Amino acid sequence: MGRFIPARILHELVEMMSFTSMQLLGGVDVLVGNYRKRSFRRLLLLLSAVALLTVTVLVDVMTGPASLSFPDVISIILDPAGAPAQHRVIVWDLRLPIAIMAVCVGAMLGVAGAEMQTILNNPLADPFTLGLSSAASFGAALAIVLQWSLIPGAGVFFVTGNAFAMAMVTSLALYGFTKLRGVTPEAMILVGIAMLFTFNALLALLQYGASELQLAQIIFWQLGSLARASWGKVVTCVIVLAIVLPYFMSRSWSLTALRMGEEKAASLGVNVSFLRLSVLAGVSLLAAVAVSFVGAVAFVGLVGPHIARIIVGEDQRGFLPFSALAGALIMSGTSIVSKAITPGVIYPIGMITSLIGIPFFISLILSQRQRHWQ
């Protein structure tokens, strides 16, 4: 063809054609506009999630044996002094700590799961699958059955203290292993699964020798429950979140870059091993505190980030806050359900998250058009 049409004209023709197709598809301002639209939509989604969370927390406070109306709840929260003493106790001492605890723990598990999935490049990673939750359960069982305290002087918190200690030890073991053999995501997942089975076996061993009363306690713990929430625990959770979240946020671009592969991230200047280890430390802290306060709650750390990924994508500037909000919404919603099923009975929350989470999760995966994992 080049012989019949001078090549220069052909070249210009191609230039012109691609130019017109470019015009049809819009110029620079259209691309910027599209991105702005997407950022705005993301912000809007985040704000709606916050609004929805506020509503679920209020509904959570409303729900319970002594029925309170929506206006009642709001006036008691805004003006505790003006409310009847009985209502004040119900709202401020009994229900609010549980409702806020649900939000905190959900956010912690959501963030922990999101960053574990990111640094390990694995959609199945969460505190549960890496054995942190079962380690915490084992720690609690040690306290319940053998009365051993891993943290001297933990006093009345020794069950929680043990759970925390075991979760941290497990994270440190994971950390140590990766130091020894290099930080490959596959190795970390495999070690995590080995931990999971080890602690489950040890837990079974303890259960085998436990009395009926102790067994009931362990099982209650294993199922996860918000019933032991208190303002002290809420404050601890908030402090931990206030330490870990800003660090993760400051690493947003690096964490986003990591999703393009290690090589690419490294070429952009990300210190991949250091990022993995420091984020793992933060995740361990979040998971250990969350699990040690409410017991093993499955699926929140797994499902929360997946919902966030589908809705806002994996730019960490949206992914991280949305994972936290999704986790918090799941926990808060579950807390309502756990009280509403049978009036007067509060079901263990871990059971509900699994029962609601699994079908929801499967339908999400089935309806998902894009596949973000190979």
Added chain:
Amino acid sequence: MTLSAHGITVSFGTSTVLSDTGFAALQPGQLTALIGPNAAGKSTLFRTIAGLVKPQEGTIMLDGSDLSELSTQHRLQRICFMPQFFTANAALSVFDVVLMAQKQLAGWRVSGDDMIAVATALKAARIGHLAEANIGELSGGQAQMVSVCQALIRRAEVYLFDEPTSALDLRHQLDVMDRIKSAMQERGAIGIVALHDLNLAARYADHLLLIGSGQILAQGAPDVVLSDPLIAATYDVAIQTGKGPRKELNVHAYAD
């Protein structure tokens, strides 16, 4: 400003990938093609220059100073390295990943200028229509163009492209090479491109580096290096050069 390397030795365990090798000063504004057979050490040389691999011995000098004195992060701001592969099916759009390169991992806020820079770069790379596409849905060639776009949006003194054209069709190969070459000229930057296509190297490179079994074997102008008998021995083929219809240098390889 020049880039040079001396006495570089890199080994992983017992296998030596680069052995006591180097290259004479590469000039700013020029495009150098790094050619050599598979597993000759091209990627390792790039990773060593970028600072992602620490050489056991040897020095790499940029602008008269030893690069090993820089932190990896600072070094990667002066040397932009585009790795060969990226496979990702994360929930990120093409715009997101180019923006990530533009932001150089710093600062949470995205300014209007950042967005305009990204949109302009995407337009220049003729992948504006892919801006909102998910990176997992790109073809190999499209991913490669995104990768080149990510590299060129960054302002560096040295650019290393590891096989930027291997998955591209003819038209896009020429486009990408054109853009890389003119970017190097405009920015007065030192560009090195690893290439398998010797004709592409002959067409676009100002300078060639021939690498074989872990050593730089020849360095110089394309017509000189390509007619060197060493190149035939390195690739284990018979090589003849000639002139194409537009007086460009042509390379023909024969397996006998």
